[in-house]
Amino acid sequence: MNAMQEHHHGPSTEPGPKLDPSRPRDPDHDLGHAGGMHHDHGDHVGQFRRLFWLMLVLALPTAYFSEMFASILGYSLPEVGAVAVISPVLGTVIYAWGGRPFLAGAVSELKQRSPGMMLLIAMAITVAFVSSWGASLGVLSHELDFWWELALLVVIMLLGHWIEMRSLAQTSSALDSLAALLPDTAERIDGDQVTQVSPADLQVGDVVMVRPGGRVPADGHVVDGTADVDESMITGESRPVQRSSGDRVVAGTVSTDSALRIEISAVGENTALAGIQLLVSEAQSSSTRAQRLADKAAGWLFWFALVSAALTVAAWLVFGSPESALIRAITVLVIACPHAVGLAIPLVVSISTERAAAAGILIKDRMALEQMRTVSTVIFDKTGTLTRGTPGLRKVLATDDHSEQIVLAWSAAVERDSEHPLARAIVSAADDRGVTVPSATDFQASTAVGVTATVEGHTVSVGGPSMLRAHDQEPLAGSQAWSAQGSIVLHVLIDNEVAGAFELVDEVRPESREAVDALQARGIQVVMITGDAEPVARSVADELHIEQVFAGVKPENKSGHVQELQHGGRLVAMVGDGVNDAPALAQADVGIAIGAGTDVAIASAGVILASDDPRSVLSVIDLSQASYRKMKQNLWWAAGYNLVSVPLAAGVLAPIGFVMPMAVGALLMSLSTVVVALNAQLLRRLDLRVDAR
Numbered sequence: 001m002n003a004m005q006e007h008h009h010g011p012s013t014e015p016g017p018k019l020d021p022s023r024p025r026d027p028d029h030d031l032g033h034a035g036g037m038h039h040d041h042g043d044h045v046g047q048f049r050r051l052f053w054l055m056l057v058l059a060l061p062t063a064y065f066s067e068m069f070a071s072i073l074g075y076s077l078p079e080v081g082a083v084a085v086i087s088p089v090l091g092t093v094i095y096a097w098g099g100r101p102f103l104a105g106a107v108s109e110l111k112q113r114s115p116g117m118m119l120l121i122a123m124a125i126t127v128a129f130v131s132s133w134g135a136s137l138g139v140l141s142h143e144l145d146f147w148w149e150l151a152l153l154v155v156i157m158l159l160g161h162w163i164e165m166r167s168l169a170q171t172s173s174a175l176d177s178l179a180a181l182l183p184d185t186a187e188r189i190d191g192d193q194v195t196q197v198s199p200a201d202l203q204v205g206d207v208v209m210v211r212p213g214g215r216v217p218a219d220g221h222v223v224d225g226t227a228d229v230d231e232s233m234i235t236g237e238s239r240p241v242q243r244s245s246g247d248r249v250v251a252g253t254v255s256t257d258s259a260l261r262i263e264i265s266a267v268g269e270n271t272a273l274a275g276i277q278l279l280v281s282e283a284q285s286s287s288t289r290a291q292r293l294a295d296k297a298a299g300w301l302f303w304f305a306l307v308s309a310a311l312t313v314a315a316w317l318v319f320g321s322p323e324s325a326l327i328r329a330i331t332v333l334v335i336a337c338p339h340a341v342g343l344a345i346p347l348v349v350s351i352s353t354e355r356a357a358a359a360g361i362l363i364k365d366r367m368a369l370e371q372m373r374t375v376s377t378v379i380f381d382k383t384g385t386l387t388r389g390t391p392g393l394r395k396v397l398a399t400d401d402h403s404e405q406i407v408l409a410w411s412a413a414v415e416r417d418s419e420h421p422l423a424r425a426i427v428s429a430a431d432d433r434g435v436t437v438p439s440a441t442d443f444q445a446s447t448a449v450g451v452t453a454t455v456e457g458h459t460v461s462v463g464g465p466s467m468l469r470a471h472d473q474e475p476l477a478g479s480q481a482w483s484a485q486g487s488i489v490l491h492v493l494i495d496n497e498v499a500g501a502f503e504l505v506d507e508v509r510p511e512s513r514e515a516v517d518a519l520q521a522r523g524i525q526v527v528m529i530t531g532d533a534e535p536v537a538r539s540v541a542d543e544l545h546i547e548q549v550f551a552g553v554k555p556e557n558k559s560g561h562v563q564e565l566q567h568g569g570r571l572v573a574m575v576g577d578g579v580n581d582a583p584a585l586a587q588a589d590v591g592i593a594i595g596a597g598t599d600v601a602i603a604s605a606g607v608i609l610a611s612d613d614p615r616s617v618l619s620v621i622d623l624s625q626a627s628y629r630k631m632k633q634n635l636w637w638a639a640g641y642n643l644v645s646v647p648l649a650a651g652v653l654a655p656i657g658f659v660m661p662m663a664v665g666a667l668l669m670s671l672s673t674v675v676v677a678l679n680a681q682l683l684r685r686l687d688l689r690v691d692a693r
Contacts, residue, residue, distance in 0.1 A: 048101075048162035055098035055158055059151035062090040069148035087147040088136045095129045098154040115302045121157050123302065125150055127333040141327055146334055156673065181252035181273060186217035189261065199251075199267075206264045210255045218251045219266035219273075227258035228420065240421065257420065272555075301642055309333050312650040319654075328651050328659075335642075335649045345631055347680040352627040359688035360610035361620060368590045368606025370631075372624035374571050375590055378519055378617060379562065381576035382530035382540055383506055385594055386516075386614060389577070391421055391488060392507040393429035397476050398500040405435055407500030410460045411492050413440040414453040422490065423451075425504050426462070446470075461493040468498075476501040486536030506536075508543055515614040516544045522621070525570070529553055529561060531580065555580035559587040575617060592617060619688040626686050634676045641672040 063069050065086040070077050077083055102125065105118025128150040134140030136147075186202055187209040188195045194209055199217040202208065207223060210216055216229075228240035231253045240256050243249055249262055251271045268274065309329045316325035353363040363369050380386050398404045412430035415423035416437060430437055440453035440460070449470055450463015461467060468475060468491055475483075475491065479501040482489050488504040516526050529550040530537050537551035550561045562584045565572050574581070574588035582604040585591030593605035594612050609616040648660040 045162070048158060051098060051101075052155065052158040052162050055094055055151075055155050058090050058094050058098075059155045062087050062094060062151040063148035066145060066148035067142060068145040084136070087145075088133065091129070091132060091147040091150055094151050094154050095125055098158060099125050102154075102157060114299070116299045120299075120302045120305070121153070123305070124334055125153055127330055128153070131330045131334070141323070143327055144330055149334060181215070183215040183217050187211070202264050202267050204264055204267060208262050208264065210260045210262060212255060212257055212259060214255055216249050216251055216253050216255070216260075216262060218264045218268075219249070219271045220262040220264040221246060221248050222260050223263045224261035225259055227255045227260050229260075230254040230256050301639065304642065305333055305646065308646050308650055316651065320651075324651075328649065331649045332646055335645055345634070347677055348627055348630045348634060348683065351680050351683045352623060355683055355686060356620075356623055356688065359616075359619060361616060361623070361688065362608040362610065363606070364608060365606030369620075369624050369627060371571065372573065372590050372607070372620050373628050375524065375573040375621070377525040377527060377565055377570040378573045378575060379527045379529055379565070379584070379588070380512075380516075380546075380614065381558075381574075381581050381584075382528055382532060382537060384577040384612075385575055386512045386528065386540060386544065387506040387508050389506065391425045391504040393425050393502055394487070394505050394507075395482070395503040396500060397478055397502075399476070399498065401497075402494060402499045404500065405433075407492050407494075408433070409435045409437055410455045410458070410494065411462050411500075411502070412437045413455045414443070414451055414460050414462050416440065417443070418451070422488065422504060426490075426502065459493075459495050461496075462490055464490060467491065467493070471496055473498050479503070484535060485539050486533050506540075508540055509612070509614065511613045511615050513544055515617060516546060518615070518618050520545075527565070529558055529584070531555070556583070558584040562587045573617070575614065577612075592620065623686065623688060626683060630680055630683055634679055637675055637679070638672055 065077060065083055067077065067087075099122070102118050102121040106122030109116050109119045128146035131140055131144040132146045132150060135142050135145040182199050184198075185196045186199050188197045188202065189207045189209055202218050208217060208220075212227070222243050222245050224245060226242065226244035229243045229249060230240050231250065243255075243260065248265075249260070251273045266272075309332045312332050313325045313329045316328050320328075349363075349366050349369070352369060356363050356369075383389050396404045396408055398407045408426070408430050412427045412435065415426045418424070427437070438456055440455045442452075442454040444452045446452070446463075446467075450461055450467035452459060452461040454460070461471070465475075471493060473491070473493065473496075475489070476498055479489050479491070482501075482503040490502045490504065491498060492500040492502070519526050525548070526544075526546050527548045527550070528537065528541050528544075528546045530540075531553055532551060534549075534551040537549050541547075541549045550558075553561060558580065562572055562574055566589070572588045573590040573592055574584045575592045575594065576582075576585055577594035581593075585593060585604040590607060591605035592607045592609060594609050594614075607620055609620075645660070648658075651659045653659070
């Protein structure tokens, strides 16, 4: 199939910013919750998983052979000398090995003068470790035997971090996906020979052959041949564009129907694809991350526990004894350990992501999920997001001498064997309307003009403006309005006379109107952005009642429009599906990729919609709001436990004869963890089905 339109939507002719496409992305990410430690998420999922299971195996005998744990549950330990050293030995291994990530994180938090979860955990396990050794050696009271509590705390915290690392682990790299757009080999023309080389070996001035269906290996301009080039992976626009001698082509695009000879004008870091790669990298590395709720709560609890312990020591030294002061202070510090706080956020995140996945929503970035509830503007890319991304037949015009059915049937006969998107649209429309399509013979194609075949004894041609000029024919009355609106217009000639015309457009998804209306009803501003011309963009925007539109936007400028809205005080979510959307997805406060889109768009986003239904954006908002509520409830419960139990453990009611036993405090601590876990499970009831709206 040949080019049927001469209207071009191409990328910028300026070379992109310099970047080595082979440069790996910096894998370090701030774990926040992990107190400033920087790790590769993928590696640490496995590390925390292995460490959790190892420590769990060690924790079971540590707890069982702990004298305090035995007294709480009411069983007797074997009267064997070696039993007494099991808990201290295994507890020491758990503290030094299992507790190492938290101790290292605490050091980082101290250096940053920002106490958080790591420092709170490290304080609790260190106090438990020291006091337990004191109790085991007979230096301190047996009430301070916390080996079981030390083991339990380390295991639960490792479980929480394992869950968190798993939820944060990214499934793919945007930069790797960008590099994958380049072909593995290029066919370089050396005189009369064609040599297979790596795209990395190409130099400016080389001439390469790109065969039908092949990808352009580097930026350049066509020196021979004419073809429809699929630039959707770069521009995001579905319509193939004609490229012929002198026209510029971009690395990663596909010659759909004919061979091209291309002289290379830019390679490596100077290509437009590398420029997009740089924009994605910069936006990802510069995006801000709000401090996590659990870290804030842990920071508050750290100071609360420290002040409470100091006041406890002072009070018991005045009104009690030094031994009582030490026991009460240590009890306060250990009871303040954040079992529930450590699981409050990771459990909610884990269940939220699991629930989302069941609804076709993949959460790659936890902060994206948390921020979605506060989004004030949602930017939709037009093509492939609000629209289907493929042309569809909207209208058929026919002259008085022919019926619309005949025009469509005979055109479909000519186009039946073509894979061109416009041809498929015509054939599909004939099938949808139940039109009987006859056979065609003597098929001929003329590059940049159209196609011709014989149908039921008549010569039938389908093509664009060039075909009309070649046959000295004028456009059909009424079709000019379609062209003015930016629609694709094809004419049909029967026996060299104009018989009809087709209007083809990128169809708006039926669900888009519902999604836009629902977002606007929630007070969220909806903006559309596209590389299409203003008439095309405005037509879609008017149909969807979208007021603000950015039209004719080049790929490298989309992220700039996101920044413009952000500078205006808007919290922006960007929804897109193409390579051209990747920088904007990374720049946005929340990037949402349509799962049917490219790997690059998916890799650049924090949220991925497996379906192409834009209403799923509403489900993400609902999930974000519900998850945030559960996070707050869990944190308040966990913190509330400390606000009540710590003063009781300190002996605030000692004047009336009540001092909470350590065993009771420990059991309440475990109960708070159970409550947090059960509350998080309620998220499973959330209905995220878009068809339920």
